[in-house]
Amino acid sequence: MRQSVIEIVGLQYGDEGKGKVSCFETNEATLIIRSTGGNNAGHTVVYKGQKYALHLIPSGIVKQKAICILAPGMVIDPSVLIEEIKKLQNGGIAVSPENLMISDRAHVILPYHRKMDEYQESLRSNPVGTTKSGIGPAYASKANRIGLRMCDIVNMNFTLLHDELNSFPKDFFEKNNIALESYEKEMIDLCISYRGELFDYVTNTGKVINDATSNGQKVVLEGAQAWGLDLDHGDYPFCTSSNPTASGIASAAGIGPMNIFKVIGVIKAYTSRVGEGPFITELNDAAGLLIRELGHEYGTTTKRPRRCGWLDLVSLKNAVMANSVTDLCINHLDTIGKVGLKIGYIKVCTAYSYAAPFDPYVSSILDGSTVHPLYNEFKGWTIPENCHTFDQLPEEAKTYIRYIENFLDVPVRYIGIGPRDEDMIVRNSFSGPIDKEDYME
Ligand code: IMP
Numbered sequence: 001m002r003q004s005v006i007e008i009v010g011l012q013y014g015d016e017g018k019g020k021v022s023c024f025e026t027n028e029a030t031l032i033i034r035s036t037g038g039n040n041a042g043h044t045v046v047y048k049g050q051k052y053a054l055h056l057i058p059s060g061i062v063k064q065k066a067i068c069i070l071a072p073g074m075v076i077d078p079s080v081l082i083e084e085i086k087k088l089q090n091g092g093i094a095v096s097p098e099n100l101m102i103s104d105r106a107h108v109i110l111p112y113h114r115k116m117d118e119y120q121e122s123l124r125s126n127p128v129g130t131t132k133s134g135i136g137p138a139y140a141s142k143a144n145r146i147g148l149r150m151c152d153i154v155n156m157n158f159t160l161l162h163d164e165l166n167s168f169p170k171d172f173f174e175k176n177n178i179a180l181e182s183y184e185k186e187m188i189d190l191c192i193s194y195r196g197e198l199f200d201y202v203t204n205t206g207k208v209i210n211d212a213t214s215n216g217q218k219v220v221l222e223g224a225q226a227w228g229l230d231l232d233h234g235d236y237p238f239c240t241s242s243n244p245t246a247s248g249i250a251s252a253a254g255i256g257p258m259n260i261f262k263v264i265g266v267i268k269a270y271t272s273r274v275g276e277g278p279f280i281t282e283l284n285d286a287a288g289l290l291i292r293e294l295g296h297e298y299g300t301t302t303k304r305p306r307r308c309g310w311l312d313l314v315s316l317k318n319a320v321m322a323n324s325v326t327d328l329c330i331n332h333l334d335t336i337g338k339v340g341l342k343i344g345y346i347k348v349c350t351a352y353s354y355a356a357p358f359d360p361y362v363s364s365i366l367d368g369s370t371v372h373p374l375y376n377e378f379k380g381w382t383i384p385e386n387c388h389t390f391d392q393l394p395e396e397a398k399t400y401i402r403y404i405e406n407f408l409d410v411p412v413r414y415i416g417i418g419p420r421d422e423d424m425i426v427r428n429s430f431s432g433p434i435d436k437e438d439y440m441e
Helices: 018-025 059-063 078-090 111-123 135-143 150-154 159-167 170-175 180-201 205-214 246-253 286-294 313-322 333-343 395-408
Strands: 005-010 031-034 043-047 050-054 067-070 100-103 219-222 260-268 271-273 307-309 327-331 346-354 372-378 412-416 424-426
Touching: 005 018, 005 246, 018 043, 018 059, 018 219, 018 260, 018 412, 018 424, 031 059, 031 205, 043 059, 050 059, 059 219, 067 205, 078 180, 100 180, 100 205, 111 135, 111 170, 111 180, 150 180, 159 180, 205 219, 219 246, 246 260, 260 313, 286 307, 286 333, 313 346, 313 395, 327 395, 333 346, 333 395, 333 412, 346 395, 372 395, 395 412
Parallel strands: 005 219, 005 260, 031 067, 031 219, 067 100, 260 327, 327 412
Antiparallel strands: 043 050, 271 307, 346 372, 412 424
């Protein structure tokens, strides 16, 4: 058994900057895999001065070294994927079946899933605030065993498409002015056109993944969304429809637990969230607006302004344990430092109170109106020019980092200090205050 898989998982509510770490870890990797969710995700990567917004393909594609895989657990909207491939190609990035493989088992998102997403949101007493990209309906059909897979498109087998459309309520078609018979034909024609574009990319990715792991080759498993949005462990029902946890993304890729070498938990130096749901450390004041503006906190996928607040170490403690996190990556250290300087302090939530100090596990069902965050305060900083090592960071920033790693009992190995690929401090030889082995490869 060879342990060669590095997982990259979000520990908050998504948008932690996983793409950047994944891109960094792509060096020497044979495969970069995405295995859950679909184009609800958005990764922005700045590489060699060019900005790439990716929704489905792992960010490491820009480095042109490893093979990128879209694994069985994904729900793929072919229209978005085809567009993404074309944009990369037009930007000078070679994308072909040589370096991009789509699992024949991955499920397909079609236009009616997007419409159904909107329809279901309109019926809910408390809307989730989904990305309206059809994720929930596609996963629902998958669980209901009537969802179309990539292999069905390749084999032109549209029986499940018929069954799925017939499972929807009449009201859905009426509200969308859809005549079922002609619509089914229209969808089949659309699938056939997707087949023409994607045929050569669709394959049995299980074999490719097993070959790499059994040979001990470095494999990067890039998470999308995050712990707080997990269907089982996140803030249900204000969550996504997959399991973007360390175990969930491995299972969705077809990788067993003993192959995992390292789990990098990615966080921001503060918290942000898009969509509805509890957010205990949310700031509905000038400080929240400042974080949003300085951190450019607007959704990559929906452009929605993100809700912003302080770092929540109580929730992160739980996330670190449940995801077996071995290393932390903290992004936006530059942003929170500026916020601290502008308003005079940075806060970090270290406990909840609810009449008495509270148990973190209830955080998912109670919102900030009943649970109150208790904070520790820190001072702000400015990241100096040409800062490349932990030692070159201002003392205040080091204090912040050390406090977080001690609280969470996991070393902070990666520190994001700006948007570019190279704006990342990597602590190769960790010699922090907690007694952890050095994670040098
Ligand atoms: P869905 O995944 O589109 O169904 O959306 C469900 C919830 O997850 C909503 O609150 C979305 O805003 C949130 N969400 C889904 N994907 C992401 C992501 O990649 N980043 C941040 N939030 C996300």
